[in-house]
Amino acid sequence: MFTWKTTCSFPEHWRGDLMIQLGARPAAGFDDPLRMLSDCHRRIEWFLGSLYNVDQVAGETLTPAERQALESALGYFATSGVVHTQDEDESLFPRLRSCADDHPCVHAVLETLERLDLDHQLAHEEHKVVERLIQTWLRDGMLTPDSRENLKLVLESLRERYRGHIELEDSVVFPLARTVLSATVIETVGKEMRQRHTSYLR
Template sequence: MVTSALLHAGPAVGFDQPFEMLLACHERVQRSLELLLRLQAHAATHGADEQARDAARDVLRYFDLAGPKHHEDEERHVLPRLRATGLGALADRLAADHAEMGRQWAALRTALEALRDGSGQGPDAAACQAYAALYAGHMAAEEGEAFPAAAWQLDAATLAAMGTEMAARRR
């Protein structure tokens, strides 16, 4: 069974804590990836039934809307700070990951749109697994190294400005 009821639930973190917000987004990414993998397995067996169409809608909504905003947050607020602290190679890797995620998402999106519309059988299992693996490695690098390095020694005013900008782009 594919369920998406908890897809948009998440920790109650606000933009006044921008790095905590980025981490909360990772939790939502993980739930969306898990839904994608369950959806792929379900659709392979059951085709474009109502559950599959609903789940495809939810996965599309997340990775079309929230995912790109999250990547933009990182590119505006994390990657420049990494470069400024001598971690340019890490910043470049994360930026390359974002580009590759965009390419992989474009291919998955086509299959998910067809499934959502009832005319397809869903995305390829290997493509879904590759996308999830890319994201897993990316999030691990951010959580383990990038976010702590970017947040280190930021003052309250800088954090507030970062949170304000992130919130404004979502209005």
């Protein structure tokens, strides 16, 4: 299971590689929830890439490093990934929808928000398939050729889904939210995120 101590919490032994992925700038906290959500996208990309890369290079028997990579990624998507989706679906997107009548630019992206909601639902179902197959791989030490091919296809689907999903949020939705939502509303989003992460990831 994954945790993220300050931003989408995560165990300390994952911190080094993730900080390399995020770059030199400090990760955002709950006082800047929009940038925090974007930072979490980098972690999603990193862990999904980890799953994909292990599937591409692993032989019939998993190495200890491959096994650890799979376990860590499964843990991330089973916990912090779930909370990230809730942060958007329950805290950010409703605030944007509520101001659509006052801001034509928000009204113009309502269909985009519906697409993002659908992406969350479809990704959830694909993650369940990935978890089932990888748990079998970890338990049995191998997958049948058909299961390995299925895993490859689902991971490729997830990569494509996240690629478009993250681009929309980072380039359209988050900048729009920063423009149309008041500082007080953004602060409330951050407080809700803090409470959700604290209760879910403790």
